[in-house]
Amino acid sequence: MKRRDFVQHLCPSMAIFALANACVQANEPVTDLSATEIQEFERVSTKYNEEGYFQEGNLVFVNLSNPDFSKLGNNLAYVNILDAGVLLVRTDEKTLKAFSNCCPHQGIRGAWVFVNGRFKCENHGNSYNITEVNTVSCSSNSISGGLLRFNVVAYKQFLKITKV
Template sequence: MNELNRYTRKDFLRTAGSTALFATLGIGFYGCGSSTDAMEGTEVRPPSGGSGAIEISNNGNTITIDLSVNSVAGLNQQGGWTLIRDAATLAVNVDGTTIRAFTSVCTHAGCSTNWQFSNNRFECTCHGSRFDTSGSVVRGPASRDLQEFSVVRDGDLIVISK
């Protein structure tokens, strides 16, 4: 018996079936990922509270951001945004000069760390609620707007008061 005949139909079907299964699973997992190509805004990833460009006051009600520091300089541009996890706050540059800030606690189920921003919309990726740049609900399941915080900008300094 030569080498070509040792590969049985059963072996072929087992190998082809396994390959097809893994290819199908791979495509499914690829769809679960997120693409930054679709993201219009620029997420700013600041250091945690108390270090670098962001300082959170002891009472947790005031956040100061220095836009001259490279790690948050993207917030200077329209569509630049950040999630300040330690202070449960979202901040976005709406038009190139105006910064708005909101709670990052979704009004639907209380998720606070899973946010994306594109097409001038914040999306809580826990359940898909979307909010516009004024904090208003544009798609549920959330039924209440995000709480907005006071923002004062003085040059490169931004002070957010809760």
């Protein structure tokens, strides 16, 4: 069974059991994962910390079934994975996106709110889009623009975020 068929068949059943957050797609349309990609998810399956994530170099693996990520079941909810440098936001019922949590103005990482589809840094009140328009880098003294977006791949209730 192809991954797309599997997800379409399994996700409605999982929603009944309050595991809808496992039914996510990556930034792009769902595609079949290679055996190597699946092996990578399986390799790290025992390495998640109590907060539900595991970081290895520029990769961040997230276990969405961890209670720390439960609010991502709601549209426009977000989680700041502070130590991993990632803001994870649900943009609609099927999509999770990941962004750098480093404020482009002065590099603050832990003072975010998500309002009207934009991340606002509570340090100086600057807000940044998630549309990849005018992307600005961390600590560049920019007071507007877009946050740097990371690639996301979904597998079962797991995500792999590749930070660039």
